[in-house]
Amino acid sequence: MAEPLTTVTSIAAPMLIANIDTDQIIPSREMRSTGKTGLEKGLFAGWRYVPGSEYEVDPEFVLNRPEFTDAQVILAGENFGCGSSREHAVWALAEFGIRAVIAPSFASIFENNCARNGVLCVRLNAETIGALASLNKPIAIDLPAQTVSSAAGEVWRFELDEEAKAMLLGGLDAIALTLQHAEAIAQWQSADETQRPWIYL
């Protein structure tokens, strides 16, 4: 279960590069335990710290700049979250305090992982994202209305899968929701066992 999300108002940290992969979001070496927590320190570790140092903060990296240290939104390039399926990427973002990523497109596994963990993926075109980045002012995301508003008063609507929206708004437990279909699942399976017996071991 994740923290329900309705609106986010925050400065948005610009990371306007395409194909930011989950190895960059959290390098494998930073996944140190079999739990879902303790990952914040590893977020963007390869970029956030001086290379070769023991977590010495690189003041140039966007999330280390004073105006963005409390950012709850990231502005990114296309195909954000590509690469490894590691859900740790989303857990690390959420632990850092990121509630939404705005990008022209997302990798499908990452996007799905976000919806399960209270992080909103907003698709806007690259031009709009560039404009938001250059304004460098807080933006407001309204999930029920599916809009992003700039400090200048411009409003953009974004598309979102209905299921993902419901999960995010309610901070719902997907497993509990699916278990409401337990009877249908059991019926499907018993019919399937006679039709495709080779599936059942």
Add this chain to the structure above:
Amino acid sequence: MFKSMFEKIWDRHEIATLAGHNALIAIDRIFLHERTGAVALNALAASGRKPVDPSRTFCVMDHIVDTRPGRDDTTLMPGGQAFIAETRQAALGAGIHLFDVNDANQGITHVISPELGIVLPGCTLIAPDSHTCTQGAFGALAWGVGSSEVEHAMATGALRVARPKTMRVTFKGELGTGVGAKDMILALIAEYSASGGNGSVIEFCGPAVKALNMEARMTLCNMATEFGAMTAIIAPDEQTFAYLAQRRFAPTGKAWDEALSAWRAMRSDDDASFDAEISIDAADIAPMISWGTSVDASVPITGSVPDAASDEMLNYMGLTSGQTLLGQHIDAAFLGSCTNARLSDLRRAATVLKGKHVAPGLKAICVPGSSSVKRAAEAEGLDRIFLNAGFEWRESGCSMCFFAGGESFAEGARVVSSTNRNFRNRQGLSVKTHIASPEVVAASAIAGAIADHREIV
């Protein structure tokens, strides 16, 4: 209503429709590994739930196991042992199938699943691993998910899935000599970008796909995730059935006959429509190699770094735009991974290496895709060819396809690798990865520089 193969599998597994374009989809097979498996199994146990069908849930130690000879639970990755021990304990507690560190069937998930007949045509299979798309080569709907989704599927037998778009990629004609499946997928990604797959299920078809053996089909499907696809699928044929016959978890006797008649009908209708179509002439594809830090930054091996290359990638890779790739000095060669470490991959590399030796000072490593592949390679003497050529000959695992804090190449080293990702720091700190086919890895190892295997005599 004409349907694609994907649509037939989807409809067959749809238990209920959900909001929007979502459906509750039955999951036939679940595969875990020690990197992200324990977190799913532990979360499941903590919630007081159990796997609904442990007999259809599998787990292997592949990601961070040591690949040095004589291995046990200890790994070079700091804290790695805990991942192995906790996964083992959780898997045994849950009663699922476990292929442990020194099990005869241990190996990389996407290599052993087909070897054991776990993936079958028409089945749905998920794993917390983006390269699960590899297994679409068998006509299965197989895709990578996060740990929470694996927990979900274990607890319920189903997943809530947004219906993906479909795409058909047709490879017409025939591949040239020395060109293979790795080059096909790299050429596709180079031309249509790392997000060109657009979250779709991609059906690979056409004569050049049909002509591939099962191992090459796996290589092709393996990198669908690098193309930004949800997964890939190839219609099963007699080759597929022959591969699966007699495998450990494949059906036998009457069940096999029934399965076979169902599988023979598993194909897209002639008039099925797809949301997008791409057609490529296989004869136009050359051996490929990546030059940058995104997989779409790839070119024919005889080509050069594009003029439009970003400074950021050039700086990381230590290259200049316009420079040719052939002859670029390398420090290491890696042959392994779920992309290209099956027996046929090792055979092709060995053909290049036979009677030759890697360049002085070059680190060269071969990690067979599974323990079975390793044994089969040893039975035909391939290990001797690799060892005599100066390659290390390892135990199976994901190994140095990625850097988890343990073993890696020297900082800043340049590596030609048969793997699937050239991301920054993927294979070690500041390591510069060039991905290519096993033949190119072998040829480059001998030359000590990026080399075209077609030129090695």
